[in-house]
Amino acid sequence: MKIIIRGDSAYSREDIMSWCESQTEIYYVLGLARNNRLLQLSQSIQYRASQEYSGKIKHIVEFFETLFPPSPDLKNDAAVFVDNSVWYCSLDYQTLDSWSRQRRVVAKVEYSYKEVDTRFVVTSLPVNKIPPGRLYTQKYCPRGNMENCLKEQKLGLHSDRTSTHTFEGNQLRLWFASIAYILMNALREQCLANTEFKNATVEIIRTKLLKLGAVITIRKRRILIAISSACPYKEIFAMVYKSLSQLPCPG
Structure with missing residues (x-):
């Protein structure tokens, strides 16, 4: 089984990367903070991205010049219709003293009218x-x-x-929160997909749909939940209940 460890630039450290490299089928893709050496190594795709973007915006500006009088804002207006130019490349890179070996770095350059955004990741994937x-x-x-x-x-x-005060107690709390998230996410994906809550956060679902004022009556053969007729989401609540009732019983 292949495992890929993903993280931001705080994790692109020698001890983490070398440990992954010593394992079988464990790879990493980690953010890498930019520096002058990396920017210099990626100059070729920075140039290509700028040339591509300049070519695209040039055609739009020339077309606008046939429609509108000359204006200093013409190029700025044309930029709205031009997609950013995005280029990628792989580099062989090693820090001066913190890395034990040369590693593969992927550079991404996104060129737009107002800025050039250059980002880097280091990876063990060949x-x-x-x-x-x-x-x-x-x-x-x-x-x-x-x-x-x-x-x-x-x-x-x-x-x-x-x-x-104990590690085990905190671990148990985290397990409870993780299991609760799995259940809430399943509720959102399977029961709320065609409702206004399909993209709602867990907090919104809990607050608006589950934290309801109700009277619960427990009898021998059934449990009755009486919700106020003024509840704004009573139809969705009933639909969710129906969907859950149709699921097969576990085991």
Whole structure:
């Protein structure tokens, strides 16, 4: 089984990378802080990105000049219709003293009308397995989605509440928060996909859909939940209940 460790530039350290390299089928894709050497090594794609962007915006400006009188804002207006130029390349790079060996670095240059954004990642995935563009977009960029999930779990389910005096107690709390997030995410994906809550955060689902004032009556053969007729989401709540009732019983 292949494992890919993904992280920001705080994790591009020698001890982490060398440990991954010593393991079988464990790879890393880590952000790397830019520096003058990296910027110099990526000058070729910076130039190509600038040339490509200049060519694209030139055609739009020339077309606008046939429609509108000359204006200093013409190029700025044309930039709205021009996509940014994005180029990638692989570099062989080694720090002066903190890295023990040369490693593969992927550079991304995004050229727009107002700025040039250059970013770098260091990886142990070889170039013959995945080219630089795919590595950056498919292996590194999903880190943002994962961080959003962690943020959602932290804010909506208080997974950062680790205030007990023992490691095991804090670990148990984190497990509870993780299991709760799995259940809430399944509820969102399977029962709320066609509702206004399909893109809602866990915190919003809890606050608006689950934290309801109700009267619960427990009888021998059934449990009755009476919700106020003024509840704004009673139809969605009923639909979710129906969907959950149709799921097969575990085991």
